[in-house]
Amino acid sequence: MQYAKIIGSGSFLPPRVVDNNELAAELASRNVETSHEWIFTRTGISQRHLADNGVTTSQLATKAAQAAIADAGINASDLDLIILATSTPDYVFPSTACLVQANIGAKGGAAFDVQAVCSGFVYALATADAFVRAGRAKTALVIGAEVFSSILDWSDRSTCVLFGDGAGAVVLQASSEPGILSAQLNADGSQMGVLNAAGNVSHGKVVGDPFLRMDGQAVFKLAVTVLSESAKQVSEQAGISLSNIDWLVPHQANLRIINFLGRKLGVPESKVVVTVDKHANTSAASVPLALDAARRDGRIKPGQHVLMQGVGGGFTWGSVLARM
Ligand SMILES: CC(C)(COP(=O)(O)OP(=O)(O)OC[C@H]1O[C@@H](n2cnc3c(N)ncnc32)[C@H](O)[C@@H]1OP(=O)(O)O)[C@@H](O)C(=O)NCCC(=O)NCCS
Structure with a gap:
């Protein structure tokens, strides 16, 4: 394999x-x-x-x-x-x-x-x-x-x-040797209104709105729901129960979302990598920034199970469960 x-x-x-x-x-x-x-x-x-x-x-x-x-x-x-x-x-x-x-x-x-x-x-x-x-x-x-x-x-x-x-x-x-064990990606384009930057370059001009717009409360609710479902799916796919996850590396958008998610999944705070305090939300960069920080300071070790999760505009979400 x-x-x-x-x-x-x-x-x-x-x-x-x-x-x-x-x-x-x-x-x-x-x-x-x-x-x-x-x-x-x-x-x-x-x-x-x-x-x-x-x-x-x-x-x-x-x-x-x-x-x-x-x-x-x-x-x-x-x-x-x-x-x-x-x-x-x-x-x-x-x-x-x-x-x-x-x-x-x-x-x-x-x-x-x-x-x-x-x-x-x-x-x-x-x-x-x-x-x-x-x-x-x-x-x-x-x-x-x-x-x-x-x-x-x-x-x-x-x-x-x-x-x-x-x-x-x-x-x-x-x-x-096992590396990435399971992955799960999802999108719901009908939710594009909750988070978007709905502009483009056309005929030499910016057309539409070039700035990010967000309905913060709608994003909050959607994020917690879809991330917890997605975590359960990848852990089932991989045959690794959530209690055997060594580290949760979620998208770093908001500490309240992260804490809510951890509680919903039964993952204690000590197993959750948090960088949002220092980096804020860096969108696509947030998960690899957090992963790298925790690998370099020795928290994430070879052989451990790491659950990475993203969520954002589209609406999109997904999870990857890896053995390091
Ligand atoms: C954005 C977020 C922090 C806003 O928190 P909230 O509790 O929902 O706050 P609200 O939007 O209801 O706004 C509450 C009040 O704070 C005000 N406010 C908004 N931003 C503010 C700011 N930066 N500073 C001070 N006041 C602010 C609002 O105007 C509102 O005032 P009002 O009650 O007088 O109208 C929260 O909704 C959130 O975290 N959402 C998820 C966002 C996210 O993670 N997005 C990325 C996903 S990839």
């Missing part, structure tokens, strides 16, 4: 850290009122990393990819598949995956982007797993990367305080 095993991870955050007080002061100068207290108590977010103007998703992704490749101990030339998840690509085309391929000096094999907003990394990981298990790729780079600040409306306090920028990546390799 052929598996895809995670053999390395890496991440990169833009150096500029903006805490809630600094953000509140900056927004006050635009007559937008918020506070550390409001942001922290509703979301658990204390700070976020924001890219400087002109910094692109491919630049963040390239740094995360290089760190993952070094961690895996492979060469970029070994890669025969690159999948990058983002909602903030550098260009309409080429894909950001192709830009990263050129930046890291990889050649050959497929490179493409996946667009599933905050579920993007989980979608990309499940896709790469399918390629590897089918024998269509041997060594895959999977990236989640965003300059999400570029699609925020800084006059809308109900959304602009929630997000940040960053990138995370993993290297998957074909292995006879």
Whole structure:
């Protein structure tokens, strides 16, 4: 039996850290009122990393990819598949995956982007797993990367305080030993109204709304429901009960959603990786950033079972259960 095993991870955050007080002061100068207290108590977010103007998703992704490749101990030339998840690509085309391929000096094999907003990394990981298990790729780079600040409306306090920028990546390799055990992806396009950035570039102009819009309460309710169902499905598929999960690495949108989910699944807080306090919601980058943080500080160890979950615009959601 052929598996895809995670053999390395890496991440990169833009150096500029903006805490809630600094953000509140900056927004006050635009007559937008918020506070550390409001942001922290509703979301658990204390700070976020924001890219400087002109910094692109491919630049963040390239740094995360290089760190993952070094961690895996492979060469970029070994890669025969690159999948990058983002909602903030550098260009309409080429894909950001192709830009990263050129930046890291990889050649050959497929490179493409996946667009599933905050579920993007989980979608990309499940896709790469399918390629590897089918024998269509041997060594895959999977990236989640965003300059999400570029699609925020800084006059809308109900959304602009929630997000940040960053990138995370993993290297998957074909292995006879169990790696990814099960994966589950879902979408419900009829819910597109709860979270979207419904604009595009057409005939030389931005058409529609280029900024993210969200019905926060609707997203909250949907997220908790779909993530708990999805977790149960992947654990059944893999034959690993939720009580035997060593780490839950959920999408990092909001600490209240994460805590609610943990309680619903019976996973204690000590087994949940949380980075939303420091990174805010980095959309497709949030899960690989959290995974990499917990691998590097020694919490996630080889042989452990890790449940990764994404949820976001589309509406999309999904889970991947991996043995590390
Ligand atoms: C966004 C979220 C934090 C808002 O919390 P909430 O308790 O639902 O708050 P509401 O939207 O009901 O707003 C409550 C009040 O706070 C105000 N408010 C909104 N944003 C604010 C901010 N940044 N600072 C201060 N006040 C704010 C609202 O205007 C409203 O005021 P009003 O009662 O006078 O009208 C919450 O709904 C949430 O976390 N949703 C999930 C979002 C998410 O995770 N999205 C990403 C998924 S991928």
